[in-house]
Amino acid sequence: MNPDLILVGGGLANSLIAWRLRARRPSLRLLLLERGERLGGNHTWCFHGADLRREQHAWLAPLVAQQWPGHEIIFPRRRRRLPGSYHCLLSDRLHEALAPLLGEQLITGAEVSELRPDGVKLADGRSFGAPAVIDGRGDPGSRALDVRFQKFFGQELRLAAPAGLAEPILMDATVPQRDGFRFIYTLPLAPDRLLVEDTRYSDGPALAVAEMREAIADYAAARGWQVSAVEREEQGALPVVLGGDLAAYLAEQPELPRAGVRAGLFHYTTGYSLPEAVRLADELAALPESALRSAPLADRIRARSFTLWRRGGYFRMLNRMLFLAGPPEERYRVLQHFYRLPAPLIERFYAGRPSWSDRVRILSGRPPVPVARALGSVVGLRQERAH
Template identity: 35%
Template sequence: MYDFIFAGAGLANTLIAYEIKKARPQSKILMIDQRKEFKSNSHTWSFHLGDLPAESFESIAPFVDCRWEKYSVNFPSYTRTLDLGYCSIHSHNFYEKMLTHVKDSLQLDTRIVSVSKNTVTLQNDYKLQAKYVFDGRGPQKQNKSLGYQKFVGFDVTLKSPTPQIPMIMDNCCLQSDGFRFFYTLPWSEKTMLIENTYYSTNPKLSLEKERQLLYEYVQQKGWEIQKINRQESGVLPIIARYPSQENLFASGWKAGFFHPTTGYSFPVAYKFARELAAAWNNDENIEKFYANWVQKNKRNKSFFFLLNRLLFKAPPQQRYRILEKFYKLPPDTISRFYRGEIMKRDIARIFSGRPPMSISKAMKCFFEHMIIKPFMKGAS
């Protein structure tokens, strides 16, 4: 009998396994994944420094590849640099470093047939038992999507040095197929991630077209690419409501371990891992802990699901105005937004003024979602 079995060895389950082993090394855990190797070369996880408490950042700092003390945003009407920290993690480095901590608990190249409250069933009806089974394999059925966050990125070496401040949103570009911006992270003087990101109502991603737009952006900036070191791309659903819980214990996407509007997943996954490990170490009731955590997470995210509706109800050419206005707000409001801990006064600031759509459409979003009371409850 295991203490924990983790179905899937993605970001969330790996973080949980790591924190549980740190909190209580004698814990008996098993992490099962169908991949043949414990690695990934295609992701960059980023987060704002304010997304995590200071003590949490100290714990995860060895896995952070780059940390900047400020970042910039750029819109047609202004450019702003914010003194808010920003961090990024390369997935291949993350898995390589994590392997030394979780390798004794890994079972790779194994297909999971089914998962229940305390049992994981493998092929040939072989069953494994645990006090707690966390399913982090992704949703079995997709929630209805309002739209999609799509991205194509190049990790490049440039011929000349570049600015050393991240540009997390450069909106000074043609707004085709929805709200669009470019995103740049300088790893060193001459290495950088350049990403073309946009919010669209359809899931189709034309790699050739988006790569061409990346080349045009690089040319516009006066940069010259010496070498493309890595490419990444993806399509993330922007959903209308909190994911339905298919299992008693879920993790990752199906448990809502992401920011509904921005798609940032690392901070939520890591906060959950830290809190679960602490509860386990203190012999708390894990079922009660999990139920309370899910309810709190749902409540904190309700506002953002409403904001998603507003974003996609606005005319495509005007969607950028929501973010253009947002980044003029005080730094503490911006920080709470990304942390997912929005307050009443923040909501008032975000919604004040004229929206980029008719009032009737804006009100329709409120009534469609029916979440005004939940997202206001407990805020101050």
């Protein structure tokens, strides 16, 4: 096998690159290496309709498992339905769509022992060379970024009767606040099938799985949902960036292209990476074959990462206010205050495209956290920029 491009890691970012390249460049010889047995692992990825362009929705559509015309948020002093489509991808659907397309160009159970810009060596002794290699193996574990976490434990529940829920509840923060800003997130995958997640914006990534499992059962019971089976469980911790040094985060093997979270390509407040993964896949699929070399790809993707970092200063400031300007059990007030804003502004915020007037309006009004601490958060961000 003599591939033109090796994708190391079969998570969301590299899977979308492979999916897009197979559609746009079917003659390109790909090799996708995944340590697990299935692409995507055991995950659900969601995004708002406004996050992507129409043509991006079109090529992603075969991978979308479910979509809804709006969603609801619930706080102690605010309950609201927000219009705008919301979509989800499931890892099972991703694997079932992409694996047959790749055929022998997909190797699962592939443990990497050595990774270079021109090739890969596996733990079983096999080696593969290529002009371009992209490392998409997730968080590299670097301490160069100051991060907190949006962490979650979820269960896919089969109910004895329909739940009566037509649209997602993206935040129900009326639950007891512990371990940071806490809410229950619910997706109605079918009338009698729900994905329910106990989600927390926390200082650390550790999950109290037994407690969270019990909390989901209590929440379902309180809403009158009789659970007949737990069909699946998933968990994770997404990075929420407060500051740090992106150059240091990307410093290891700078000549090796990266993708996804490993490249710093995610929304700094939510940790969601799907929209950035779609954009990167589009960009790479449009490149001429001469540009599909590790060195120019690494430069191109690093430039994208630094552009996102520069645009993300405002989000890092808000993250500092959320995590540093008040006690953990009061963090929900920041989001409760945020959801007073017009729906189009909220849509632009989650799409990572707030206007300057949006930014001013988000910070206007009586602050939901102590003023002195809020100002201290802004000063901290300015110090980060100065360095």
